[in-house]
Amino acid sequence: MIPAQFDGLMPIVILMGIAILLFVGGHFLSVVLSPKKPSHLKQTPYECGEQPVGSAWSAFNVRFYVVGLIFIIFDVESVLMFPVAAIFRELNDMGEGAYALIIFLSFISVLLEGIAYCWKKGDLDWVKSFQVSVKNNK
Amino acid sequence: MFVQLLFLLSASLTIGCAIAVAVTKNIMHSCIFLLGSLIGIAGLYATLGADFVAVTQIMVYVGGIVILMLFAVMLTGGKDFVSRAQNLLGLAPSMGNKWTYGVGLSVGLVFLLTNVKLILSISEYFPEKKFGNEFPSTVTQIGHLLVKDHVLAFELSSVLLLGALVGAAIIARPRKQ
Amino acid sequence: MNQTLVSYLSQYEFFDVLLSLFGKNEGLLAFTIYLVFAGIIVGLCATIGGLGTYAERKISADIQQRIGPNRVGPYGILQFLADGVKMITKEDIMPFTADKFLFYLAPMLALIGVFSTLAVLPWSNGFIMADLNVGIFYLIAISSLVGVSVFLGGYASNSKWSMLGGLRGASQIISYEIPVTISILSITLLAGGMSFGTILGQQEGAPVHWFLFHNPFAFIAFFVYFVGALAETNRAPFDLPEAESELVSGYHTEYTGMRFGFFALAEYIEVFVVCGVGSALFLGGGNLPFSTTFDIIPLQLVQVVIFMTKTLLLYYVVIWVRWTFPRLRVDQLMSICWKYLTPIAIFNLVGNAVWVVVFHGKSIAELLSGGH
Numbered sequence: 001m002i003p004a005q006f007d008g009l010m011p012i013v014i015l016m017g018i019a020i021l022l023f024v025g026g027h028f029l030s031v032v033l034s035p036k037k038p039s040h041l042k043q044t045p046y047e048c049g050e051q052p053v054g055s056a057w058s059a060f061n062v063r064f065y066v067v068g069l070i071f072i073i074f075d076v077e078s079v080l081m082f083p084v085a086a087i088f089r090e091l092n093d094m095g096e097g098a099y100a101l102i103i104f105l106s107f108i109s110v111l112l113e114g115i116a117y118c119w120k121k122g123d124l125d126w127v128k129s130f131q132v133s134v135k136n137n138k
Numbered sequence: 139m140f141v142q143l144l145f146l147l148s149a150s151l152t153i154g155c156a157i158a159v160a161v162t163k164n165i166m167h168s169c170i171f172l173l174g175s176l177i178g179i180a181g182l183y184a185t186l187g188a189d190f191v192a193v194t195q196i197m198v199y200v201g202g203i204v205i206l207m208l209f210a211v212m213l214t215g216g217k218d219f220v221s222r223a224q225n226l227l228g229l230a231p232s233m234g235n236k237w238t239y240g241v242g243l244s245v246g247l248v249f250l251l252t253n254v255k256l257i258l259s260i261s262e263y264f265p266e267k268k269f270g271n272e273f274p275s276t277v278t279q280i281g282h283l284l285v286k287d288h289v290l291a292f293e294l295s296s297v298l299l300l301g302a303l304v305g306a307a308i309i310a311r312p313r314k315q
Numbered sequence: 316m317n318q319t320l321v322s323y324l325s326q327y328e329f330f331d332v333l334l335s336l337f338g339k340n341e342g343l344l345a346f347t348i349y350l351v352f353a354g355i356i357v358g359l360c361a362t363i364g365g366l367g368t369y370a371e372r373k374i375s376a377d378i379q380q381r382i383g384p385n386r387v388g389p390y391g392i393l394q395f396l397a398d399g400v401k402m403i404t405k406e407d408i409m410p411f412t413a414d415k416f417l418f419y420l421a422p423m424l425a426l427i428g429v430f431s432t433l434a435v436l437p438w439s440n441g442f443i444m445a446d447l448n449v450g451i452f453y454l455i456a457i458s459s460l461v462g463v464s465v466f467l468g469g470y471a472s473n474s475k476w477s478m479l480g481g482l483r484g485a486s487q488i489i490s491y492e493i494p495v496t497i498s499i500l501s502i503t504l505l506a507g508g509m510s511f512g513t514i515l516g517q518q519e520g521a522p523v524h525w526f527l528f529h530n531p532f533a534f535i536a537f538f539v540y541f542v543g544a545l546a547e548t549n550r551a552p553f554d555l556p557e558a559e560s561e562l563v564s565g566y567h568t569e570y571t572g573m574r575f576g577f578f579a580l581a582e583y584i585e586v587f588v589v590c591g592v593g594s595a596l597f598l599g600g601g602n603l604p605f606s607t608t609f610d611i612i613p614l615q616l617v618q619v620v621i622f623m624t625k626t627l628l629l630y631y632v633v634i635w636v637r638w639t640f641p642r643l644r645v646d647q648l649m650s651i652c653w654k655y656l657t658p659i660a661i662f663n664l665v666g667n668a669v670w671v672v673v674f675h676g677k678s679i680a681e682l683l684s685g686g687h
Contacts, residue, residue, distance in 0.1 A: 002368055080296075202489070
């Protein structure tokens with residue numbers, strides 16, 4: 001007998017299990033049915049006909065990381081806003097709509113300042129404009 | 139029965155992946171085992187009936203932090219670092235000799251015994267709660283608490299996030315030479 | 316309280332018959348019902364994924380004034396089966412410098428991420444497998460596993476094309492999650508809850524009650540959601556991570572055979588799920604155009620048909636957009652997300668909150684008809 005609030009977890013676990021089974025089954029099927037003739041040329045990473053030079057695992061530009069940082073901040077912000085948004089109408093019906101609105105808006109405005117700062121300082125640009133000036137100063 | 143099964147799955151996933159994080163030699167594999175461990179913890183939250191916290195765990199940790207860690211490892215060249223396992227069956231990465239392991243183990247034992255004594259004495263005073271079929275949604279409860287009792291913490295968390303955003307943007311900016 | 320398929324079916328008489336068959340073991344009966352329904356859904360979605368590839372080729376052929384596949388089966392409709400058989404029988408090549416563990420794991424993570432979202436998709440008002448209290452929130456959370464798998468696929472191949480495709484794909488997916496989440500926040504605000512049952516319950520009746528026509532902010536939020544969802548699933552014009560001319564297929568360059576099949580299957584099912592969510596949140600899901608007081612199984616099946624129609628309509632628009640617009644450059648992609656969509660989405664959220672307070676959550680239709 002499952003307590004009612006755990007009823008919904010069973011389909012999720014079942015579907016995850018089906019995904020894993022599908023993957024394993026498909027892999028097994030392709031192992032059985034496909035030819036296996038490995039050669040050095042086939043297993044070289046594709047680089048449009050040239051021989052690959054060096055490993056692909058070299059360092060990349062830091063802007064990917066900056067995008068990830070800004071994303072995580074906004075992710076946590078939206079997660080914190082979800083419970084407040086879910087009861088917003090309820091609070092409004094109880095007559096405390098203005099209070100909830102003020103709280104909500106002050107939360108959002110602080111983070112709007114954050115995005116405005118990043119925008120102005122050029123962190124949201126994919127190609128930073130002051131990199132050009134560094135080159136010119138040399 | 140299902141809840142026990144879910145708990146067993148989540149707990150074994152968490153513990154297994156956590157051990158694998160510490161034991162794997164390749165740092166990218168460690169990040170992926172961390173992903174598995176965090177999913178296991180989300181499953182543990184789900185078995186406690188905390189559905190909102192479980193989904194928050196998945197959204198913030200799995201969808202954000204793990205990707206960020208993967209990016210950070212890639213960008214700082216950490217993936218070239220392969221740890222050389224030292225002692226203790228060649229498993230634990232360069233943690234020291236038998237003295238450090240001995241001290242660590244005894245400290246852990248003392249900590250465990252203290253905690254067990256504390257928890258046992260606390261549970262005498264609080265009766266066990268039983269889940270009824272009318273368990274209200276945790277989302278509305280959390281919402282009401284955030285807006286009524288903990289509204290200052292709610293607003294201050296936005297300021298904290300702003301500080302984190304500005305700090306991260308400053309640190310990640312390339313230096314002007 | 317979570318509503319589930321089992322708790323919905325338990326109000327019918329045949330449920331008690333089934334229960335006595337299983338020896339009064341309700342847990343086992345629930346498990347069997349879920350297993351059967353999950354099997355049906357997975358089969359349906361795999362077919363839709365396959366037919367999606369066929370539909371894409373036919374529609375693109377139509378737009379480009381050619382014919383498209385028409386050999387295999389009547390009008391070429393069995394083309395996806397032929398493609399599937401072909402993919403299984405292809406050799407499974409792995410580059411010898413690749414990271415074996417992560418190479419194997421990436422398609423599986425994508426499949427797990429996409430299949431787990433099928434559990435909360437509202438096929439009709441009763442046939443939701445698990446109507447969690449955090450339904451829509453869970454859906455966007457678990458589909459971020461696909462972003463991890465894109466990055467892993469790109470990284471594990473150890474090829475420069477794949478690495479770049481994987482990095483760009485992952486940063487694109489995580490960036491566009493923000494406008495999508497904030498648009499969904501607007502709908503949560505209007506509906507008063509995150510579960511699909513609540514959201515669908517607010518949209519019952521004539522199409523004027525859809526959230527699309529609720530207020531102008533929700534109208535704009537639909538388009539923000541749609542554009543963001545296009546980018547999240549790496550569909551054109553946001554498909555730079557898998558662009559043929561720039562990156563030779565990006566993060567799945569080195570994947571062959573069935574593994575590539577799994578990536579493609581995961582992408583097409585994800586497009587279907589995203590369109591399904593869009594039709595449930597904004598277009599009223601499976602709601603009938605009139606309100607009824609009784610509830611029988613055939614009525615639920617009609618609702619399933621309505622839901623599928625709306626979803627497939629959105630799917631057609633997604634395919635149509637792919638063959639109409641040119642591809643975006645990566646800096647244009649990022650600036651659209653952070654400089655246009657996110658501020659617009661936050662503006663929508665603020666507008667919706669103000670609307671709820673000022674007009675007590677009534678839609679435009681309700682205000683015009685005198686506030687019933």
